[in-house]
Amino acid sequence: MNALGTRRTTSPADGEVLPAAGHPAVTWDSAAHPRLEALESIRAVADPVCDAALAALLECRAAAAAASGTAAPVPFSPKDSLAAYLAEVAVPLAQRMADEGFEESTLAPGDRAILALWDEVKAAPDWVSWPVVARAVEVFWKYYPAMNATLVMSSLFNLYSIESINRILASTGGLANKRITTVQRRLTETTQMIFEAMRGADALRAGNNGWAAVLNVRFLHAMVRHRVAQRGETVYSAADHGAPINQGDMLATALVFGPVVVRGVERLLGAPMPAQDQADYMHLWGFLTHLLGVRLDLNPMAPARATAAATAHARECGWIGAGATETARGLDDEETPADAVRHAQHVCDAVLVHLYHPTPLSREFGSRLLEGGATMRTNPMPVTRLAWFAHVLLGPEHAAKLGADPVLGWWARVDLWYQLTMMRAVVAAWDAVPALRGYLFGMYNDMHNDAFVFYAVGKHRAKNTTYAEVSAGFAFPMRENGAEMAVDKETDLVLQAEIASRAWWAAVMRWVVAAVAVAAAAWAVMVVYE
Numbered sequence: 001m002n003a004l005g006t007r008r009t010t011s012p013a014d015g016e017v018l019p020a021a022g023h024p025a026v027t028w029d030s031a032a033h034p035r036l037e038a039l040e041s042i043r044a045v046a047d048p049v050c051d052a053a054l055a056a057l058l059e060c061r062a063a064a065a066a067a068s069g070t071a072a073p074v075p076f077s078p079k080d081s082l083a084a085y086l087a088e089v090a091v092p093l094a095q096r097m098a099d100e101g102f103e104e105s106t107l108a109p110g111d112r113a114i115l116a117l118w119d120e121v122k123a124a125p126d127w128v129s130w131p132v133v134a135r136a137v138e139v140f141w142k143y144y145p146a147m148n149a150t151l152v153m154s155s156l157f158n159l160y161s162i163e164s165i166n167r168i169l170a171s172t173g174g175l176a177n178k179r180i181t182t183v184q185r186r187l188t189e190t191t192q193m194i195f196e197a198m199r200g201a202d203a204l205r206a207g208n209n210g211w212a213a214v215l216n217v218r219f220l221h222a223m224v225r226h227r228v229a230q231r232g233e234t235v236y237s238a239a240d241h242g243a244p245i246n247q248g249d250m251l252a253t254a255l256v257f258g259p260v261v262v263r264g265v266e267r268l269l270g271a272p273m274p275a276q277d278q279a280d281y282m283h284l285w286g287f288l289t290h291l292l293g294v295r296l297d298l299n300p301m302a303p304a305r306a307t308a309a310a311t312a313h314a315r316e317c318g319w320i321g322a323g324a325t326e327t328a329r330g331l332d333d334e335e336t337p338a339d340a341v342r343h344a345q346h347v348c349d350a351v352l353v354h355l356y357h358p359t360p361l362s363r364e365f366g367s368r369l370l371e372g373g374a375t376m377r378t379n380p381m382p383v384t385r386l387a388w389f390a391h392v393l394l395g396p397e398h399a400a401k402l403g404a405d406p407v408l409g410w411w412a413r414v415d416l417w418y419q420l421t422m423m424r425a426v427v428a429a430w431d432a433v434p435a436l437r438g439y440l441f442g443m444y445n446d447m448h449n450d451a452f453v454f455y456a457v458g459k460h461r462a463k464n465t466t467y468a469e470v471s472a473g474f475a476f477p478m479r480e481n482g483a484e485m486a487v488d489k490e491t492d493l494v495l496q497a498e499i500a501s502r503a504w505w506a507a508v509m510r511w512v513v514a515a516v517a518v519a520a521a522a523w524a525v526m527v528v529y530e
Contacts, residue, residue: 006163006240006357011036018353019397026349031328032342033350040354042321043164043242046225047218047250047293053117054222056110057082060089083215087207090118121215121291122206127306128287134201136284139277141198141441142430143265146423150264151194152187152373153386154393155256157402160365161358164241165249168224169365171235183372185455188448192456193217194257195448197288204287214291221245221293247321250294252351258285258301259348262341264393269424279337282344300325300347304335358401366403377454378447384412385419392416 012018012028020026093111097104104112124130140147159165196213197203203210228236228244236244262278286301296302296310298321311323325347374383381389390404400406429436 007040008354008356009036009040012353020349020352020356026353029346032346034325034327034347036350036354038321038324038326039248039351042247042251042298042324043249045247045320046243046245047222047247049113049117049120050218050222050293051225052113053086054082054219054226056113057085057089059110061085081212081216082219083212086114086118086215090114090122094118121211124205124287125290125296125306127303129283130201132280132283133204133287136280137198137201139281140284141437141444143269143273143427144440144444145426146265146268147261149268149389149419149423150261150393151191151257152369153389153404154264155260156190156369157366157390157394157399157404158256158260158352159253160362160369160402161398162249162252162355163357163359163361164246164355165252166359166361166365167236167241168228168244170361171228171231172224180368180372180375181455183368184376187369187372187376188451188455191448192452195445199445204291211291214288218291218293221250247294247298248351248355250292251289251298251325252355254285254289254292254294254301255344255348255351258282258289259341259345263345267393268389268420269427270420275337275341278341282341295319297323298325300344301340304340304343358398363401363403370403376451378451382415384409385415388412388416
């Protein structure tokens with residue numbers, strides 16, 4: 001354990017059985033799992049490429065504002081994308097270098113920092129396969145109902161068991177906010193990146209909306225680090241938790257959206273996903289993990305040969321934690337889809353064993369997530385259903401530690417059975433009736449778009465505002481000192497009225513179902529005894 005007892009920092013002995021979220025247990029195997037000592041070392045490293053580029057971009061904007069005699073703009077606002085601003089600054093700079101033939105080493109440090117990030121994200125790495133990305137997007141929408149439940153009640157819940165991430169979340173104030181609409185807005189912003197990235201394979205090509213959404217999340221993390229550094233140790237202790245949003249925390253976040261989701265979908269559906277579907281989805285998240293700033297030598301969802309080459313380079317350069325996720329992953333033979341998935345799952349298990357440490361803050365955030373999910377404007381899920389999902393996905397003990405207390409009522413059990421049955425039916429329908437795919441894709445996106453407009457605008461005026469207007473360049477707004485985001489009272493009033501109406505209809509439907517069940521039972525008895 002580290003000094004605070006919030007992380008396990010030494011590797012277990014082979015054969016030792018360890019508790020882990022979403023598992024009955026993890027049996028440690030030093031040949032399959034990366035060393036925890038190596039995983040601990042990468043907590044000292046953040047995202048120096050993006051941090052330096054952010055500082056340079058903010059200087060550029062301040063200089064431009066001063067030259068024009070206007071006040072410097074707020075770094076993040078709904079209509080201000082730093083991904084777009086990066087391209088706006090970097091493309092002319094790179095063109096000027098090419099035209100005038102001067103070396104990058106002659107540039108000012110800020111210009112070099114901007115070009116370093118641009119070179120990293122302006123095109124997909126050689127190891128990214130666009131046909132595989134296209135297949136992975138199809139996989140996401142095919143399993144979307146199960147994926148959505150897993151993303152909320154397994155991926156986010158797993159993150160709340162990591163103390164360093166909770167400290168950052170507490171400093172930004174969103175999940176601890178007294179207004180549930182602020183919590184819901186944060187949840188909607190999280191899903192925004194995923195929806196934009198999954199709107200088609202081309203969405204992630206440089207300059208397109210998915211690419212910009214992912215890169216803006218990376219800039220958001222850099223801005224959080226900048227703010228935390230300004231506010232000092234009172235908010236976050238780097239000595240105790242490592243650098244704010246460090247490589248270890250970013251890796252954990254990527255893994256709970258990759259391997260954890262695959263495992264969760266299999267649990268909900270009661271059947272394994274095809275190996276190719278799993279591998280395709282991991283490949284997509286390997287690319288997203290790269291765009292989000294995790295080093296390639298640490299990226300377990302990238303192809304084996306690409307990570308091996310990056311690890312060799314990282315060691316030559318003396319980088320901290322070079323190849324920290326390395327295992328006895330064979331490179332002699334061509335890697336099969338099952339091999340790739342197995343490696344990512346083993347790294348994921350090791351990372352969660354390393355960081356798993358639920359606290360009262362974990363339970364507070366979990367409870368707020370349940371409350372927010374139960375009262376969302378679109379596709380709300382009752383707390384009982386969300387709690388059952390958590391129990392199925394994480395196991396009763398871990399789910400309870402995160403605020404999802406067991407609910408044993410007959411209605412909750414019937415509801416869970418119905419939801420799982422519908423998830424399986426949707427997967428079967430997707431395969432059997434291709435004509436339904438466009439309808440389902442449109443329905444899922446319409447629900448998200450409606451919620452996003454409602455929460456992102458900050459006021460209920462959806463009939464006068466389109467999703468395209470709000471989402472264009474959306475950059476995940478922050479407020480100074482973790483202050484409460486501006487959510488108008490009108491938004492609260494509208495949402496509370498809708499929640500009350502839904503609760504009334506839900507109660508009526510329960511009584512209707514109960515009455516039908518009693519009538520059916522009475523009819524069956526009469527038939528038997530006549």
